[in-house]
Amino acid sequence: MRVDLDLVELNAWLEQFLNFEKQPDWEMFKLKTMQILAEKFGHPERACPCFHVTGSKGKGTIAANIAAILRAEDYTTGVYASPHVSHYVERVGTGAGPFSRAIYEAAFRELKTGVEELLEAGKLERVNVTWFELSTMFGMLCFREAKVDFVVYEVGLGGRLDATNIIHPECVVFGPIELEHTDFLGNSLVEIAQEKAGIMKAGVSVVSVFQEDEVEMVLVKKAQELGVEIDFLGRNDGYLIDDQEAAIRAVEKVLGSVGHQKAESALKKVQLPGRFERLENLAKFPDIPCLLIDVAHTPRSIKAVAQRLKQDKMTGKLLFGCASDKKVEEMAKILTESGLFSEVFLTRPGDFKKSDLQAMERAFSKVLEGTAVMVQAEADFRRFIPVALECANMAKEPLIVLGSFYLAAEVKKCL
Numbered sequence: 001m002r003v004d005l006d007l008v009e010l011n012a013w014l015e016q017f018l019n020f021e022k023q024p025d026w027e028m029f030k031l032k033t034m035q036i037l038a039e040k041f042g043h044p045e046r047a048c049p050c051f052h053v054t055g056s057k058g059k060g061t062i063a064a065n066i067a068a069i070l071r072a073e074d075y076t077t078g079v080y081a082s083p084h085v086s087h088y089v090e091r092v093g094t095g096a097g098p099f100s101r102a103i104y105e106a107a108f109r110e111l112k113t114g115v116e117e118l119l120e121a122g123k124l125e126r127v128n129v130t131w132f133e134l135s136t137m138f139g140m141l142c143f144r145e146a147k148v149d150f151v152v153y154e155v156g157l158g159g160r161l162d163a164t165n166i167i168h169p170e171c172v173v174f175g176p177i178e179l180e181h182t183d184f185l186g187n188s189l190v191e192i193a194q195e196k197a198g199i200m201k202a203g204v205s206v207v208s209v210f211q212e213d214e215v216e217m218v219l220v221k222k223a224q225e226l227g228v229e230i231d232f233l234g235r236n237d238g239y240l241i242d243d244q245e246a247a248i249r250a251v252e253k254v255l256g257s258v259g260h261q262k263a264e265s266a267l268k269k270v271q272l273p274g275r276f277e278r279l280e281n282l283a284k285f286p287d288i289p290c291l292l293i294d295v296a297h298t299p300r301s302i303k304a305v306a307q308r309l310k311q312d313k314m315t316g317k318l319l320f321g322c323a324s325d326k327k328v329e330e331m332a333k334i335l336t337e338s339g340l341f342s343e344v345f346l347t348r349p350g351d352f353k354k355s356d357l358q359a360m361e362r363a364f365s366k367v368l369e370g371t372a373v374m375v376q377a378e379a380d381f382r383r384f385i386p387v388a389l390e391c392a393n394m395a396k397e398p399l400i401v402l403g404s405f406y407l408a409a410e411v412k413k414c415l
Contacts, residue, residue, distance in 0.1 A: 055175020067095030160198025
């Protein structure tokens with residue numbers, strides 16, 4: 001098996017199975033398949049202690065921060081994250097980079113052989129096995145093969161029925177919970193919080209960033225049912241600070257204490273693709289002083305990004321695209337009221353998720369009416385992303401890209 005950053009053979013094999021990101025089907029969400037896989041492979045999810053992280057935004061950063069703090073304390077780590085922006089190994093690695101070729105090869109051989117045996121024996125049906133379930137098991141096999149000291153699992157969607165929820169963690173961590181994925185998780189904050197609360201387990205420590213009252217009530221009720229307490233952080237408008245504090249508290253719950261100077265030093269080095277990621281000296285667009293990419297796609301995370309842009313005194317052009325289930329009116333209001341952007345480019349964030357370009361255009365045009373800020377919209381993102389990049393290049397202005405993991409990935413392809 002030739003292993004590169006995209007793990008080509010693994011991906012080709014995984015593509016034979018249902019990919020929820022391409023064909024959403026809530027009926028596919030269940031834990032039975034994961035339980036069958038776990039038993040087949042000798043329960044690799046039990047090979048080492050772990051952390052479990054959920055939320056609507058910031059959970060990837062929290063997971064990376066937990067791993068960074070653990071490494072600063074001289075522990076080896078594995079991190080399971082999703083989705084990836086540019087390369088598959090962003091999903092399964094150490095948190096500081098990929099594993100060795102040998103680790104991925106061994107895990108893939110074991111996974112493929114075992115799954116084919118289950119299919120042949122009729123214990124699994126190909127039409128009922130998903131890409132994400134197999135990807136999750138692949139990660140678990142990698143972590144066992146690598147013999148890491150700790151693993152940090154990021155929930156894919158929701159929590160209660162997510163493929164990662166076969167683990168029994170040492171600590172559960174909640175990032176901010178907002179209205180999202182309403183087609184699958186529910187139409188209210190309470191319903192969504194109930195799904196995410198499903199990762200809590202009896203006897204397991206819980207840490208949460210500040211939550212809205214109705215979300216906090218759901219989490220507290222679930223914790224009381226399980227006989228556990230939740231350590232809530234106080235209100236803070238900066239989700240990057242919340243993510244760091246949540247990670248420190250989570251590790252302290254498990255290790256007892258951490259060296260705060262070492263932790264702070266480790267956290268400064270954490271940089272995830274698409275999380276306030278700054279790209280400079282672009283070969284194709286040399287006059288863009290900075291390309292800033294952030295996958296913020298909820299009002300709370302958009303507000304935090306806008307605040308940080310103000311702190312950094314960064315203004316420029318905006319390239320935005322979000323899925324149709326996002327609160328585009330609120331995000332447009334936050335972004336335009338910030339006064340940071342000289343021009344707005346709107347497009348679909350790739351082909352995977354449904355998006356409503358007309359709704360985006362209406363939302364931004366409404367809040368920008370009477371201003372000098374121009375709005376351009378184009379459904380063909382492959383054609384339009386280079387247009388936005390070239391406009392920023394000609395104007396010698398930064399380009400800020402927000403709204404979606406998929407848009408971030410498409411922009412990086414253009415580079």
